[in-house]
């Protein structure tokens with residue numbers, strides 16, 4: 001990727017994507033990240049070898065791509081401050097903020113911007129990210145390709161043609177690493193009660209998740225069949241799965257993902273009227 005890319009914000013998500021880009025061969029010197037304080041940027045600069053800046057406008061002055069990676073609540077102030085430089089520079093703008101819709105961000109940036117909304121997730125840090133992308137009408141095919149390449153450096157990319165579907169992406173992948181981490185916590189706690197040392201339980205649970213995910217990715221069988229293959233009739237897995245079904249695990253997941261998507265909609269509403 002020959003582009004100069006500036007990340008506005010150098011937190012969890014920006015660091016995760018930058019780490020993925022560097023691992024995939026992007027030159028650290030083509031990457032810049034900003035934050036209000038040098039004390040936050042110094043470790044990022046040292047660890048990743050990228051350029052850093054406390055002045056957002058200076059940091060985007062020669063950028064082809066600007067990734068907005070600040071918290072949604074401060075996005076308006078950040079965008080309005082960048083408006084003149086963005087209008088002059090006309091970079092491809094990629095927002096990774098949850099909720100905030102493309103039209104609102106475009107308006108804060110002065111209008112008529114090529115804008116991609118992206119919902120990434122933190123496993124981007126290790127190259128196993130999963131990102132949903134949506135482009136507004138001003139984004140060219142070449143810019144779509146740049147956004148795809150950028151996020152594919154950190155994992156897989158799925159484009160959605162309707163912006164509202166990014167709320168579903170947030171529920172199924174953006175927020176979802178946390179669901180699996182909760183599962184690891186719960187499995188470790190349960191295994192400890194069954195007598196295993198915590199570190200042994202943790203290693204076994206995490207390796208099992210990795211194995212199950214890898215099998216599901218490589219197999220031509222659907223998850224229901226793979227599940228069935230573990231369940232010997234009258235055996236141990238059947239008993240565990242029966243318990244999960246009776247305890248309405250599917251309903252819990254359905255409710256949780258609906259709540260997640262609804263919160264993304266609420267945030268969009270709250271923030272666009274702020």
Ligand SMILES: NC(=O)C1=CN([C@@H]2O[C@H](COP(=O)(O)OP(=O)(O)OC[C@H]3O[C@@H](n4cnc5c(N)ncnc54)[C@H](O)[C@@H]3O)[C@@H](O)[C@H]2O)C=CC1
Nearest residue numbers: 009010011012013034035069070071072096097098120121
């Ligand atoms: N953490 C996650 O799993 C995911 C987060 N997101 C989105 O990514 C965005 C960033 O989230 P995180 O990285 O988790 O937050 P974070 O709090 O770790 O990072 C925010 C960064 O913005 C910087 N910042 C604050 N004010 C600034 C300013 N005026 N100019 C430049 N930088 C400024 C902070 O210093 C920090 O480096 C949010 O909009 C969130 O919705 C999207 C998908 C997943």
Ligand SMILES: O=C(O)[C@@H]1CCC=N1
Nearest residue numbers: 097098170174175176
């Ligand atoms: O919890 C959040 O709001 C962000 C967006 C997706 C993951 N973390």
